[in-house]
Amino acid sequence: MKRFLILLSLGVLGCGCAGPESDKPPLQTVASVDLARYLGQWYEIASYPNRFQRDCTATTADYSRLPNGAIRVINRCRKGDPEGPLAEAVGQAEIADPATNAKLKVSFFWPFKGNYWIIDLDKDYQWAVVGEPSRRYLWILNRTPTMDDALYAAIVARLPAKGYDPQRLQRTQHQAAPRGY
Numbered sequence: 559m560k561r562f563l564i565l566l567s568l569g570v571l572g573c574g575c576a577g578p579e580s581d582k583p584p585l586q587t588v589a590s591v592d593l594a595r596y597l598g599q600w601y602e603i604a605s606y607p608n609r610f611q612r613d614c615t616a617t618t619a620d621y622s623r624l625p626n627g628a629i630r631v632i633n634r635c636r637k638g639d640p641e642g643p644l645a646e647a648v649g650q651a652e653i654a655d656p657a658t659n660a661k662l663k664v665s666f667f668w669p670f671k672g673n674y675w676i677i678d679l680d681k682d683y684q685w686a687v688v689g690e691p692s693r694r695y696l697w698i699l700n701r702t703p704t705m706d707d708a709l710y711a712a713i714v715a716r717l718p719a720k721g722y723d724p725q726r727l728q729r730t731q732h733q734a735a736p737r738g739y
Contacts, residue, residue, distance in 0.1 A: 561658055564715050565566060567629075570686060571731060577700045582721035583721060584691070585677060585690070585720065585721065586677065587655070587660035587661055587675050587677055588658070588660050588678065589660075589674050589713070590658050591658065591659040592651060592659070593623075593629070593653075594623075594657050594685075595615070596676075596683060596703065597621045597622055597623060597629070598621065598622075598631050598701075598703065599701070600619045600620075600621070600686065600699040600700065601617070601618050601699065601700050601701070601702060601730075602617035602618065602697055602698070602711065602726060602729060603698045603700045603729065604698045604710070604727045605617075605695075605697045605698070605727065605730065606694070606695055606697075606726050606727065607728055608695060611637055612637065613637050614635035614636070614637065614645070615636050615637075615638070615639055615730065615732070616640040616703075616730075616731065616732045618634050618635070619631065619634075620634075620712070621651070623684060624650070627712070628650050628651060629650065629651040629662070630648070631648070631649040631651050631664055631666075632647070632649075633646070633647045633648075633649070633666075634646045634647075640731060640733055647666055648666070649665055650664070650725045651663065651664040651665075651674060660676045660677075661673070661676075662674040662675075672678035672690065673691060674688055674690065675688065677720055678720075683701075684700065684716050685698070685700045685701070685705065685709070685730065686698075687699070687717075689720070689722065690730075696717075696722055696726070696727070698710070698713060698714075703732035703733070704732070708726050710711040714727065
């Protein structure tokens with residue numbers, strides 16, 4: 559568990575330290591985010607593989623408002639399979655772009671912060687796509703642990719225009735595989 563927290567913190571640091579790649583256009587976020595509607599639980603549907611989520615399944619993120627105006631972030635996953643041991647990382651996000659609320663800075667390990675940019679968002683806040691300027695990290699999130707295949711394909715089809723390679727995405731397992739007969 560401690561190793562997961564350290565790796566998660568280091569991974570988020572990578573988000574904040576890397577600059578935009580020279581062959582990619584500047585990453586665009588959504589025009590605006592209603593944070594009250596964005597808060598709550600999200601299920602990871604797919605992501606780019608990264609070291610701080612190695613062996614994670616059934617990954618979720620919970621966002622809630624703190625009294626100081628910041629956002630509490632609780633990332634959880636099961637190690638190995640959806641019934642494996644729980645790993646959890648608790649952090650805090652602050653709004654980096656108050657004009658849109660689409661750019662956040664997340665910290666799991668003070669004083670380091672990583673970029674968390676909302677780059678695609680359902681009008682009803684049922685799914686979201688989160689990335690960062692270097693395009694090293696990407697997450698597709700949903701309010702439920704499953705996503706319609708046609709919706710997933712439509713989201714993935716928009717990624718190349720944002721400078722992301724859809725071939726790098728890995729789907730996140732949320733249900734245990736059926737047991738043997």
